[in-house]
Amino acid sequence: MDRIRIVGGNKLNGTIPISGAKNAALPLMIASLLTDETLILDNVPRLADVAQLQRILGNHGLDIMAAGKRPGDHEYQGQTLHISAANIIDTTAPYELVSKMRASFWVIAPLLARMKEAKVSLPGGCAIGTRPVDLLIMALEKLGAELQIDGGYVIAKAPGGLVGAEIDFPKVTVSGTHVALMAATLAKGTTVITNAACEPEIVDVADCLNKMGAKVSGAGTTRIVIEGVKKLHGARHTVLPDRIETGTYAMAVAMTGGDVQLAGARPELLQSALDVLTEAGATITPNNEGIRVARNGAGISPVKVTTAPFPGFPTDLQAQLMALMACAKGSSHITETIFENRFMHVQELARFGARISLDGETAIIDGIAKLKGAPVMATDLRASVSLVIAALAAEGETTVNRVYHLDRGFERLEEKLSACGATIERISG
Ligand SMILES: CC(=O)N[C@H]1[C@@H](OP(=O)(O)OP(=O)(O)OC[C@H]2O[C@@H](n3ccc(=O)[nH]c3=O)[C@H](O)[C@@H]2O)O[C@H](CO)[C@@H](O)[C@@H]1O
């Protein structure tokens, strides 16, 4: 199993190219199931989750062609995928494939909408809470599908096709919103989703669906209206930049000090996180090429932050902020409201000497002057990268084990950080 070795203490200086967003690329790839024409996706990140979804879509019979860079493309542009679901040969998504990744469950929506049936294993994904799918099932039932759970699979049928409906989510859910949105594009009549998730990845998917001939309005607000159409067609769409990767590297720079240009980043996708970083003492300067992050001289100030759905502070940046606050001059409070078990990094950060105590859903972090390198274990995707951030600033050497979590969501992490002066290498095997 691969490990990452980091010797801390170097400031980060230079440019980090920001990749396409994992959490947009995955539902965009899934949306290709809605049409028998080719969907072309540009700027798809090279990640383990993307490769796994390619296998899942391949199992349904999709043809996927990956093209590399073209002359004139930016250094940070990802791969281009040409995905054709002309023939769906299998409407089952098996346990072996789906259990590795949460978003793969979402294939249930386009399969049901286009093929009128689907059998999909209950999902896996990061172990950060119970992560039920009751609201996804509720949404599909509202659209007229019959669903039952049998042998770990959700078996869904809509023999007469899906029918537009009013779907009011009792809590904000990104997965529920993606599923309802995709399914409703081919339903008969109008669907209104209320208390919809407003995440930029939902907007990106809605934009792509509209290019494919769907009639979606209101994405990015809490009320999305979808007029169902009979058929969708092919389109070409560019995946938006990854706001979580952006925030992660911004926190790494705030942690080590230095001056880094996050090329291709879009500040409006993570304003709440940028505001927190400014409060913590970083200098954030949006410019034409992305976002410049610097911290020179001044120490890290403590903050009080509560995670919330977009536009609030993202839960996917909570672990990284905690690593940063481990070196703040004072006591910080971080409250996690989205996932009930997303503090697995606390015990690993403690190996660096971090002083963190938990009080229900709040972590209290008493900053110390210097962390010390240690062998640590990655437990989930964002927890893993919080250990990398801690290691970059820690005195001495750190080994991060179970790196496969990182590979799910961070493209060329070692390369991007070492180009900015970090001492970081992957040890294979
Ligand atoms: C692939 C992807 O895009 N993953 C993101 C997505 O996860 P995901 O889409 O799984 O997250 P949701 O927004 O659906 O979950 C939010 C909350 O709702 C609960 N819930 C959800 C569905 C349901 O049927 N019942 C239910 O109770 C969840 O357990 C959680 O407590 O949004 C999360 C919140 O921004 C991010 O942390 C994940 O990185």
Ligand SMILES: C=C(OP(=O)(O)O)C(=O)O
């Ligand atoms: C929790 C995450 O991913 P997933 O929903 O795929 O587990 C994440 O991207 O931080």
